[in-house]
Amino acid sequence: MTQAPALHSEVEVTPWREYFSFSTDHKVIGIQYLVTSFVFYLIGGVLAELVRTELATPQSDFVPRETYNELFTMHATIMIFLWIIPSLTGGFGNFLVPLMIGARDMAFPKLNAIAFWLIPPTGLLLLLSFFVGPASAGWTSYPPLSLITNKAGEAIWIAGVILLGTSSIMAGLNFLVTILKMRIPSMSLNQMPLFCWAMMATSALQLIATPVLTGAMVLLGFDLLVGTAFFNPTGGGDPIVYQHMFWFYSHPAVYIMILPAFGLISEILPVHARKPIFGYQAIAYSSIAISFLGLIVWAHHMFTSGTPDWLRMFFMIATMVIAVPTGIKVFSWVATVWGGKLNLCSAMLFGMAFVSMFVIGGLSGVMVASVPFDIHVHDTYFVVAHLHYVLFGGSVFGIYAGLYHWFPKMTGRMLNEFWGKVHFVLTFVGFNLCFLPMHVLGLQGMNRRIAEYDPKFATLNMVCTIGSYILAVSTLPFLINAIWSWLGGPQASANPWRGLTLEWTTPSPPPVENFEVEPVLLIGPYDYGRPEALVMTSAANPSLMGKPNSKAETVQPLPSREAEDKEGG
Amino acid sequence: MKVPTAILTLIIGIIITLASLWVSQNNGLMPIAAAAEATEIDRLFAAMMAIATGLFLLVQGALIYSLFAFRRQANDETDAIPVHGNVSLEIVWTAVPAMLVLWLGIYSFDVYQSIDSVGTMGSNHMAHQHGQPTEMQMVTAQTDGSRAQVPGNSLWQRKPKPGAASADVDPLVIKVEGLQYAWLFTYPDTGIIAGELHLPNNRPVTLDINARDVIHAFWVPEFRLKQDAVPGQETHLNFQPSREGTYSVICAELCGAYHGAMKTRAIVHSEADYQAWVDSQVVASQESRTLAMKPLNPIPPSPLQAQAIAHHLPINLEPLGAPGRHETLASVADRQEH
Numbered sequence: 044m045t046q047a048p049a050l051h052s053e054v055e056v057t058p059w060r061e062y063f064s065f066s067t068d069h070k071v072i073g074i075q076y077l078v079t080s081f082v083f084y085l086i087g088g089v090l091a092e093l094v095r096t097e098l099a100t101p102q103s104d105f106v107p108r109e110t111y112n113e114l115f116t117m118h119a120t121i122m123i124f125l126w127i128i129p130s131l132t133g134g135f136g137n138f139l140v141p142l143m144i145g146a147r148d149m150a151f152p153k154l155n156a157i158a159f160w161l162i163p164p165t166g167l168l169l170l171l172s173f174f175v176g177p178a179s180a181g182w183t184s185y186p187p188l189s190l191i192t193n194k195a196g197e198a199i200w201i202a203g204v205i206l207l208g209t210s211s212i213m214a215g216l217n218f219l220v221t222i223l224k225m226r227i228p229s230m231s232l233n234q235m236p237l238f239c240w241a242m243m244a245t246s247a248l249q250l251i252a253t254p255v256l257t258g259a260m261v262l263l264g265f266d267l268l269v270g271t272a273f274f275n276p277t278g279g280g281d282p283i284v285y286q287h288m289f290w291f292y293s294h295p296a297v298y299i300m301i302l303p304a305f306g307l308i309s310e311i312l313p314v315h316a317r318k319p320i321f322g323y324q325a326i327a328y329s330s331i332a333i334s335f336l337g338l339i340v341w342a343h344h345m346f347t348s349g350t351p352d353w354l355r356m357f358f359m360i361a362t363m364v365i366a367v368p369t370g371i372k373v374f375s376w377v378a379t380v381w382g383g384k385l386n387l388c389s390a391m392l393f394g395m396a397f398v399s400m401f402v403i404g405g406l407s408g409v410m411v412a413s414v415p416f417d418i419h420v421h422d423t424y425f426v427v428a429h430l431h432y433v434l435f436g437g438s439v440f441g442i443y444a445g446l447y448h449w450f451p452k453m454t455g456r457m458l459n460e461f462w463g464k465v466h467f468v469l470t471f472v473g474f475n476l477c478f479l480p481m482h483v484l485g486l487q488g489m490n491r492r493i494a495e496y497d498p499k500f501a502t503l504n505m506v507c508t509i510g511s512y513i514l515a516v517s518t519l520p521f522l523i524n525a526i527w528s529w530l531g532g533p534q535a536s537a538n539p540w541r542g543l544t545l546e547w548t549t550p551s552p553p554p555v556e557n558f559e560v561e562p563v564l565l566i567g568p569y570d571y572g573r574p575e576a577l578v579m580t581s582a583a584n585p586s587l588m589g590k591p592n593s594k595a596e597t598v599q600p601l602p603s604r605e606a607e608d609k610e611g612g
Numbered sequence: 613m614k615v616p617t618a619i620l621t622l623i624i625g626i627i628i629t630l631a632s633l634w635v636s637q638n639n640g641l642m643p644i645a646a647a648a649e650a651t652e653i654d655r656l657f658a659a660m661m662a663i664a665t666g667l668f669l670l671v672q673g674a675l676i677y678s679l680f681a682f683r684r685q686a687n688d689e690t691d692a693i694p695v696h697g698n699v700s701l702e703i704v705w706t707a708v709p710a711m712l713v714l715w716l717g718i719y720s721f722d723v724y725q726s727i728d729s730v731g732t733m734g735s736n737h738m739a740h741q742h743g744q745p746t747e748m749q750m751v752t753a754q755t756d757g758s759r760a761q762v763p764g765n766s767l768w769q770r771k772p773k774p775g776a777a778s779a780d781v782d783p784l785v786i787k788v789e790g791l792q793y794a795w796l797f798t799y800p801d802t803g804i805i806a807g808e809l810h811l812p813n814n815r816p817v818t819l820d821i822n823a824r825d826v827i828h829a830f831w832v833p834e835f836r837l838k839q840d841a842v843p844g845q846e847t848h849l850n851f852q853p854s855r856e857g858t859y860s861v862i863c864a865e866l867c868g869a870y871h872g873a874m875k876t877r878a879i880v881h882s883e884a885d886y887q888a889w890v891d892s893q894v895v896a897s898q899e900s901r902t903l904a905m906k907p908l909n910p911i912p913p914s915p916l917q918a919q920a921i922a923h924h925l926p927i928n929l930e931p932l933g934a935p936g937r938h939e940t941l942a943s944v945a946d947r948q949e950h
Contacts, residue, residue: 276844282843316682321695349842349847364710380674385683395675410660413656415653491866
């Protein structure tokens with residue numbers, strides 16, 4: 044141990060200026076994505092708090108009604124396009140995928156940088172639209188309403204979505220090529236960490252679905268600015284066609300926002316449970332299944348839009364089928380935790396809470412897939428509750444779990460565990476207080492996107508608002524913890540959690556070229572419990588220190604799965 | 613004494629099942645059911661609640677149990693017993709959800725077909741339009757306006773049976789128009805135009821829904837039915853009120869700044885009360901023909917006018933109360949001045 048080179052003194056810390064430059068280093072870009080999107084998360088959060096403050100009382104008495112519509116429109120737009128998608132795909136995808144597959148960088152580093160640098164100006168543009176009155180027709184921006192309210196803001200919104208979509212397409216292409224082409228030779232697809240599988244499934248969706256959204260936006264832009272009538276009924280257009288085009292992207296977008304989080308959780312649970320992931324192949328292939336099925340369920344957002352019956356039935360069945368691969372994942376995660384030796388650190392708490400909260404969103408998801416029931420709850424707070432259980436209880440809990448888990452790798456510093464747990468408890472309590480009552484509100488008859496409501500819903504809405512304030516407060520311990528630890532937290536070893544994926548074999552933070560020498564796969568990503576795993580992750584083993592070749596003396600290279608199969612057969 | 617795992621599993625399974633069934637029947641989450649269709653949808657909801665509660669308890673129970681039972685001992689650096697998977701278990705948790713969603717899909721399909729709310733599935737709407745008798749209507753006619761719930765399975769009989777001859781009750785056809793920010797209900801048989809939806813109890817209703825400006829959505833939570841009102845297209849909703857009372861008609865699709873205020877009432881009357889209302893309206897509409905005709909003017913009214921029309925007509929935005937109402941109109945006027 045003593046002869047092991049000291050990690051941090053030797054690693055060149057990335058100069059801070061690098062983070063404000065057109066860097067092509069995937070790690071820098073990943074952190075750029077994460078920090079930028081977190082800033083937008085805070086902005087989107089402020090908008091959400093304003094919405095909840097308005098809804099604290101039944102009357103419309105806090106902001107003007109027009110402003111209220113602007114607030115929730117921009118809240119959703121920012122949270123989806125500037126927080127969850129960029130942080131999960133751009134942030135974690137960029138930082139982790141090349142490290143996990145042993146690559147030195149992404150396949151197209153410059154494209155990667157361009158994809159990132161589209162985001163800050165676009166985000167700024169969207170925020171500046173507050174000076175001219177931003178889009179206020181909801182993030183779905185259904186015509187004809189979107190064609191007649193806040194035209195300037197709507198035009199900016201359309202431009203923003205096109206630019207962010209373009210960034211997303213670029214990122215998707217880059218990930219797909221990187222994952223398929225840049226793995227170290229010893230890593231077959233079936234030995235790839237599950238996060239990479241999830242990113243592969245996500246990229247496919249980004250590539251297939253996003254161009255359709257861009258198309259819809261271009262047509263909507265023409266209707267808005269030039270007066271064409273693609274969707275405008277006064278000129279003979281069909282507003283339902285817009286809904287089809289919009290949801291052809293925007294339902295897969297839900298999977299773009301949750302599949303990478305699934306991937307993160309599949310990485311985090313085994314490490315902190317000290318157990319192999321349960322059913323590797325089932326989890327890997329279910330990502331692909333969800334990705335495919337995700338493309339043929341969009342019209343379940345349109346069950347009350349005057350769609351024909353056969354279409355409603357088809358999309359109902361297709362949507363319900365997604366519960367099967369999703370259920371496989373959930374059960375596999377529970378089985379992974381079951382019988383483990385759980386290290387209940389902040390990352391693990393968020394990871395387990397992810398499973399717990401996502402299940403609620405998943406179950407209500409199957410319910411709203413059922414057409415007769417959806418006819419009742421469509422456009423109500425039941426749907427608001429459902430989507431937040433998926434996108435906050437799912438995606439955001441996943442992001443937090445990922446941040447606690449990989450912060451040491453990204454920054455070379457450990458986060459404070461005590462404040463991490465404070466953050467977790469506040470988030471968990473605030474989240475459930477805010478969103479659980481919304482199920483009841485929706486079933487009882489409270490519709491969404493309203494600034495004023497029936498006084499009989501006042502009590503539950505007050506509970507929701509209090510919950511949202513707790514959620515707002517909960518970000519403070521995290522923010523302070525993250526900044527404090529980044530600047531002066533205890534230094535992190537290469538492998539503080541004793542993980543087996545390749546990113547833990549290189550120093551924290553990793554050198555510019557990621558690995559001193561090209562790593563060789565010595566053990567599967569989840570082979571906890573094997574004697575070799577104990578040897579490799581033991582603190583006394585110098586092989587942690589970024590010299591994978593030295594491991595070859597103690598641990599035999601992992602035979603590929605195909606070879607194992609042949610032996611077995 | 614150690615209880616064998618099999619018995620423990622069985623006991624837990626029974627407890628979860630009983631709890632799920634109890635929750636599905638006693639959750640009280642749905643508002644009053646005021647239409648025959650609502651009863652069907654509530655039964656579907658109860659079934660889904662039972663399944664969801666079972667799965668919820670199973671997963672959360674396992675997670676919470678793990679949280680306490682499988683906590684790592686301090687200084688234990690060893691790994692847990694490696695289990696990579698279990699094929700039979702994985703087959704079970706793939707097959708069981710698959711069968712559950714298959715069953716749920718078929719059940720939902722059944723319910724959807726039987727409520728036939730948009731009226732194309734069983735060509736019920738067409739049958740109504742052509743005045744063909746259906747057995748459902750016969751059943752309805754026999755209930756003499758009593759509060760008795762239409763039995764669930766009899767909803768199947770709503771599908772037209774050619775050749776069935778019976779005393780016919782034509783569905784009451786009402787034209788519904790959504791506009792920023794009011795609903796207008798036109799009764800073609802009597803020429804009544806109203807800002808509130810008046811319905812006779814236990815008689816089939818067909819709504820022909822349209823929108824003047826942007827997309828709205830007609831929703832009465834107590835009927836469990838919702839249908840978008842799309843400008844330039846006509847959509848339909850078929851249902852049968854089953855309980856007298858006053859309910860809210862809510863616009864469920866974002867339609868602009870006053871979306872939250874776009875509410876009116878649906879009043880389900882007894883047959884006699886309904887007739888009395890019709891008679892009073894026919895007189896009233898003759899007296900104030902000019903006002904009543906206004907919405908039919910080819911020039912769409914401004915939001916302010918729409919509010920005024922809606923206000924003058926017997927609309928009472930119940931939940932908002934009078935002050936909110938004034939505030940709405942005042943702020944609209946304000947905005948117009950600017």
